[in-house]
Amino acid sequence: MQSWNDIINIALLGTSKKQLDTGGLPAPLQAAAGTVLAAPGTDREEQFLQLASLVFNYRQSGAMAVAGGPSTMTVCAPETKPYCSATAIQALHHTLDSENIPLLHLWLELCMRNNQVLPPEYLPRILESASRHKSLRNLAAACCGKRGEWLAQFNREWNFSVAVDSTEEMWENGTTAQRLEALSRIRGTQPAEARTLLQATWPQESAAVKAELLSALSTGISMNDAPWLESLLQEKSKQVKEAALTLLKKIPGSSLHEQYWQLLESSINIDHKGKITVTPSIPPDAEIFKTGIDKLSNNARVSDDEYILSQLVALVHPRMWEEHFKASFEDVVDFFHHEKALKPFAPALAQAISWFADEKRALSFVQHSDTFHMTLLPLLPSDQQDTYILQHFDAHSSLVMNYVGQLQQIWSEELAMKIFRFCAKNPYTYSQRTMGDFITLIPSSVKSALDGISTENENYQTYWKSISMHLVGLLQIKTFIQQSFTKNS
Amino acid sequence: MDLTEEQVLAMAPDESSRKAGKELAKPAKWVSTGFSEAALWGECQGSGSKPYQTQVDTGAMAFRCSCPSRKFPCKHGVGLLLYYAREKASFVQQEQPAWVTEWISKRTEKAEKKAQQTTEAKPVDEAAQNKRMDARHRKVSDGLEELVRWTKDLIRNGIIGLPDKGADMCENMARRMVDAQASGLAAILREMAEISYYSEGWQQTFMDQLLRLYLAAQAYSHLDKLEPSLQQDIRTLIGYSQSQEELKTQIGVTDTWLVLGKQSTEDDRLITERYWLYGLTTRRPALVLQFTIRHQPQTQLMPAPGSCVRAELVYYPSAAPMRALIKTQQAAPADYQFRGHAGWTDVMAAQTQVSSQWPLYNDQVYTIAALTPVQRNGQWWLRDEQEQEMQLRPDFRSLWKLLALSGGQPLPMVVIGRETQYEPIGVWYQQEYKVL
Numbered sequence: 001m002q003s004w005n006d007i008i009n010i011a012l013l014g015t016s017k018k019q020l021d022t023g024g025l026p027a028p029l030q031a032a033a034g035t036v037l038a039a040p041g042t043d044r045e046e047q048f049l050q051l052a053s054l055v056f057n058y059r060q061s062g063a064m065a066v067a068g069g070p071s072t073m074t075v076c077a078p079e080t081k082p083y084c085s086a087t088a089i090q091a092l093h094h095t096l097d098s099e100n101i102p103l104l105h106l107w108l109e110l111c112m113r114n115n116q117v118l119p120p121e122y123l124p125r126i127l128e129s130a131s132r133h134k135s136l137r138n139l140a141a142a143c144c145g146k147r148g149e150w151l152a153q154f155n156r157e158w159n160f161s162v163a164v165d166s167t168e169e170m171w172e173n174g175t176t177a178q179r180l181e182a183l184s185r186i187r188g189t190q191p192a193e194a195r196t197l198l199q200a201t202w203p204q205e206s207a208a209v210k211a212e213l214l215s216a217l218s219t220g221i222s223m224n225d226a227p228w229l230e231s232l233l234q235e236k237s238k239q240v241k242e243a244a245l246t247l248l249k250k251i252p253g254s255s256l257h258e259q260y261w262q263l264l265e266s267s268i269n270i271d272h273k274g275k276i277t278v279t280p281s282i283p284p285d286a287e288i289f290k291t292g293i294d295k296l297s298n299n300a301r302v303s304d305d306e307y308i309l310s311q312l313v314a315l316v317h318p319r320m321w322e323e324h325f326k327a328s329f330e331d332v333v334d335f336f337h338h339e340k341a342l343k344p345f346a347p348a349l350a351q352a353i354s355w356f357a358d359e360k361r362a363l364s365f366v367q368h369s370d371t372f373h374m375t376l377l378p379l380l381p382s383d384q385q386d387t388y389i390l391q392h393f394d395a396h397s398s399l400v401m402n403y404v405g406q407l408q409q410i411w412s413e414e415l416a417m418k419i420f421r422f423c424a425k426n427p428y429t430y431s432q433r434t435m436g437d438f439i440t441l442i443p444s445s446v447k448s449a450l451d452g453i454s455t456e457n458e459n460y461q462t463y464w465k466s467i468s469m470h471l472v473g474l475l476q477i478k479t480f481i482q483q484s485f486t487k488n489s
Numbered sequence: 490m491d492l493t494e495e496q497v498l499a500m501a502p503d504e505s506s507r508k509a510g511k512e513l514a515k516p517a518k519w520v521s522t523g524f525s526e527a528a529l530w531g532e533c534q535g536s537g538s539k540p541y542q543t544q545v546d547t548g549a550m551a552f553r554c555s556c557p558s559r560k561f562p563c564k565h566g567v568g569l570l571l572y573y574a575r576e577k578a579s580f581v582q583q584e585q586p587a588w589v590t591e592w593i594s595k596r597t598e599k600a601e602k603k604a605q606q607t608t609e610a611k612p613v614d615e616a617a618q619n620k621r622m623d624a625r626h627r628k629v630s631d632g633l634e635e636l637v638r639w640t641k642d643l644i645r646n647g648i649i650g651l652p653d654k655g656a657d658m659c660e661n662m663a664r665r666m667v668d669a670q671a672s673g674l675a676a677i678l679r680e681m682a683e684i685s686y687y688s689e690g691w692q693q694t695f696m697d698q699l700l701r702l703y704l705a706a707q708a709y710s711h712l713d714k715l716e717p718s719l720q721q722d723i724r725t726l727i728g729y730s731q732s733q734e735e736l737k738t739q740i741g742v743t744d745t746w747l748v749l750g751k752q753s754t755e756d757d758r759l760i761t762e763r764y765w766l767y768g769l770t771t772r773r774p775a776l777v778l779q780f781t782i783r784h785q786p787q788t789q790l791m792p793a794p795g796s797c798v799r800a801e802l803v804y805y806p807s808a809a810p811m812r813a814l815i816k817t818q819q820a821a822p823a824d825y826q827f828r829g830h831a832g833w834t835d836v837m838a839a840q841t842q843v844s845s846q847w848p849l850y851n852d853q854v855y856t857i858a859a860l861t862p863v864q865r866n867g868q869w870w871l872r873d874e875q876e877q878e879m880q881l882r883p884d885f886r887s888l889w890k891l892l893a894l895s896g897g898q899p900l901p902m903v904v905i906g907r908e909t910q911y912e913p914i915g916v917w918y919q920q921e922y923k924v925l
Contacts, residue, residue: 064833073861
């Protein structure tokens with residue numbers, strides 16, 4: 001409204017500098033403006049304030065909506081999946097109140113598995129949680145359905161909520177996280193196909209995305225990948241080069257692996273009597289130092305040569321030793337544990353098993369070794385993991401506690417009780433938050449047994465009690481979530 | 490009493506009570522629970538040996554708890570109502586325990602006594618009252634004279650330099666208005682002090698408020714020439730209070746009122762809660778204000794947003810009545826048909842009507858049949874079925890919930906605002922009212 005803008009402009013400058021031209025006022029205000037100006041004894045400021053009040057009232061009495069014109073706003077497509085039940089929503093309320101992300105993960109997982117979606121009003125809160133917790137993103141995208149996808153077009157933080165059904169669609173139209181998941185899935189069954197797909201889009205990807213997508217190739221990696229990965233060592237991005245180098249180190253037979261093996265082969269030998277000698281023969285300017293191998297030991301008790309060899313042992317496939325020593329793997333393990341010259345390299349051998357994710361040799365190694373090797377735990381069959389942890393828990397409690405949260409299956413009751421007894425003794429290290437992180441792994445059956453766990457330290461009793469009560473509450477929510485989907489699935 | 494979880498949580502005085510209430514909304518926390526026609530109660534095991542006795546008068550929505558908390562409702566009250574909202578089946582209808590009966594009877598007795606006291610009110614010393622009123626009138630008139638002088642000085646010199654000194658200038662004048670017993674105008678000046686002077690459009694906001702001050706001052710100096718209802722509006726705007734007890738003696742408007750929403754603001758420990766109501770039969774909007782000092786108990790428990798109450802409301806005298814107080818209230822089922830304005834043209838006609846009766850009106854509330862949130866040039870608008878659009882207030886907090894419920898489709902909506910900017914406070918989604 002022009003006359004209101006004029007009022008503002010004069011107010012900005014001041015009536016001492018400029019006066020309002022009443023000729024510019026709308027016709028219906030002219031008569032009233034004339035009366036204001038004709039009133040005796042009013043100064044400029046009074047006149048201005050009266051005229052401004054007139055325009056102010058005129059403006060607010062005649063406010064009108066704007067003609068919108070054709071809308072470019074799309075209407076959200078209808079959901080193809082049913083909404084989850086009222087009980088599931090109630091469980092969601094409890095879950096959100098608990099602020100426990102693993103439980104939210106569980107809720108979303110069950111919702112997705114039941115092929116259901118969330119009612120619209122809950123979407124902003126779930127999408128917001130997912131934008132803060134990467135692990136929830138793909139689940140949230142699936143559970144927020146078409147409405148979530150529609151909403152995401154208005155909020156850049158939520159662009160992960162593009163629910164894509166097929167792997168191909170996920171690879172072509174998904175977010176980086178979804179594309180990585182699609183590539184990993186394809187890689188699991190068709191390794192060459194996955195590599196070809198990545199090669200096809202390679203020039204269009206940014207360096208960060210390239211590095212992220214390359215990680216999918218670690219599944220089913222083989223000599224077939226080596227030529228392309230070696231060519232990537234010429235890429236400009238340091239991030240990409242490092243990702244390619246890491247992958248090459250995982251390929252037994254790659255030129256890098258061969259380089260490492262040749263040095264080991266010439267340094268570690270066995271004579272005809274079966275005696276093993278270690279005589280490091282590593283030239284100081286060897287190429288390996290350009291590939292991430294450190295020259296200097298940071299431990300005074302470990303010589304530089306021993307340190308270099310340990311790094312190489314950890315990066316060479318364990319089967320190479322079987323050929324080199326002409327022995328079974330059990331014998332190789334025995335050599336590494338009992339031959340004086342090889343003993344220092346036993347942990348490196350365990351690392352090599354872990355590096356090449358050699359599940360068969362991992363099991364064999366732990367069966368023939370009394371030492372606890374954390375790195376081998378994930379490679380053991382699920383049932384063996386529980387047993388292995390129970391076997392070494394008392395001696396390596398703190399170390400094991402770092403891994404128990406990553407177990408893939410629910411803890412056995414025996415393990416759960418062992419963990420709780422340890423936590424009760426250290427409530428300030430393993431707090432409510434730790435229990436919250438573990439919640440999906442804790443068997444619900446231990447709920448009643450929790451009362452029986454206490455700590456001898458009187459100072460810790462109250463704190464452990466509150467942790468234990470918190471845990472019971474979380475277990476109740478977990479059971480409720482599971483029941484709410486079982487009843488309605 | 491039929492409250493949803495959302496409605497109960499909206500009653501909680503603050504975030505910590507809400508969180509603590511959620512923790513208490515579990516069966517394990519309650520030693521006993523029950524309900525009767527008049528009350529809902531429970532005994533909550535706290536840190537002491539004796540459980541806290543929490544009770545709710547479900548008719549008048551009043552609370553009582555034996556815990557020492559000063560919050561109202563306390564976490565036990567929120568927890569009990571939340572537990573009831575979530576798991577009604579766990580509550581058994583039974584005879585009230587003695588401690589509940591005692592409280593309910595005391596309340597009834599007190600209400601009767603109060604009613605009797607009102608009818609037997611002390612005679613007023615009119616001479617003394619007039620003397621007090623004259624003294625206040627003089628104080629206010631002197632203050633307003635100074636305010637007009639200040640306004641004219643500002644206008645003479647121009648407001649271009651305000652970003653540097655505006656906040657202090659307004660704050661100083663606000664203090665002067667407090668001394669002049671014109672607390673209403675002081676509040677407007679404090680709002681002016683808080684304008685973001687480095688944001689685009691501050692000049693418009695400032696001038697709007699300045700002209701409201703000027704008009705109020707001018708109107709007060711010619712008060713006897715105005716209609717009695719308009720005189721009351723001016724007096725209220727300046728800061729004269731109206732006796733609530735006196736208002737309660739008047740006959741109000743009885744209707745089933747839908748609580749459309751609640752807005753809370755806090756200024757220097759004073760919490761102002763604005764409850765927007767809509768009469769389902771009378772089709773009249775109402776605004777009920779509740780003021781509390783932080784950490785002090787509330788005087789009245791207000792109905793939860795989204796719920797319905799059968800209540801008698803007395804409107805404050807005004808040329809365009811909006812503010813009201815609740816004289817009596819009883820919980821009522823949410824059983825109604827939506828009725829509202831067809832679109833913005835209707836709303837604007839209604840607003841012009843209000844403006845013609847009371848030019849210094851504040852935010853109004855409107856129910857509109859079908860509005861769609863749409864985005865244009867990076868801004869959000871509310872579009873009606875005639876493709877007329879009004880801008881969504883830029884500071885609107887529940888945009889994502891609104892969008893999620895709409896999905897690009899029109900929804901029956903409740904908006905608050907005036908002129909060309911509005912803020913939705915609730916929508917009907919699949920015939921159910923959702924508070925935003």
